[in-house]
Amino acid sequence: QKEVEQDPGPLSVPEGAIVSLNCTYSNSAFQYFMWYRQYSRKGPELLMYTYSSGNKEDGRFTAQVDKSSKYISLFIRDSQPSDSATYLCASTGGSNYKLTFGKGTLLTVNP
């Protein structure tokens, strides 16, 4: 079992929909949780960063972490075609550099 599990999708939604992306993790030492967005043939870019449990909101994006169930979520409100990309969840313990990524979920937002 991989330390971070993520359904690769693909996920296709109409413009304006609310998107829910999820990951589970198994390593209890993980304390930092991130969501990266990766466009085709590009490098990942950081979207959201959360420490421990709780919610964090940034514009149309909300990240949630539930450490009791080892569950990580990203919600995208009012999704736009420009949100079409692969979304990667990532976790790490004490240091930021050794990230453990999920497989990524391919999202397509249709106009």
Next chain:
Amino acid sequence: GAGVSQTPSNKVTEKGKYVELRCDPISGHTALYWYRQSLGQGPEFLIYFQGTGAADDSGLPNDRFFAVRPEGSVSTLKIQRTERGDSAVYLCASSQQGDTGELFFGEGSRLTVL
């Protein structure tokens, strides 16, 4: 440019050949990382440099893989006796500090071993 620069963007080689991949980090970033992303997978950690030294090389898969950063800026990932299983996108990232802060990724070097 202001971002992490990686060359070549694409490399096709034959099994058994030697390959070098270059990374030019964001100016002023002391920490540099190499990750590998196979098709349909998330990136996997290979090695982390703080300055000129490799602070953590625990992700390198075997001794065919080696990386250097002699002057604390540009880094080169070297792969000897390439195998078909080495085919992947090799991503470089940099950050201002090693154990905190955001990682900024380059666009990657796509390696294909025939």
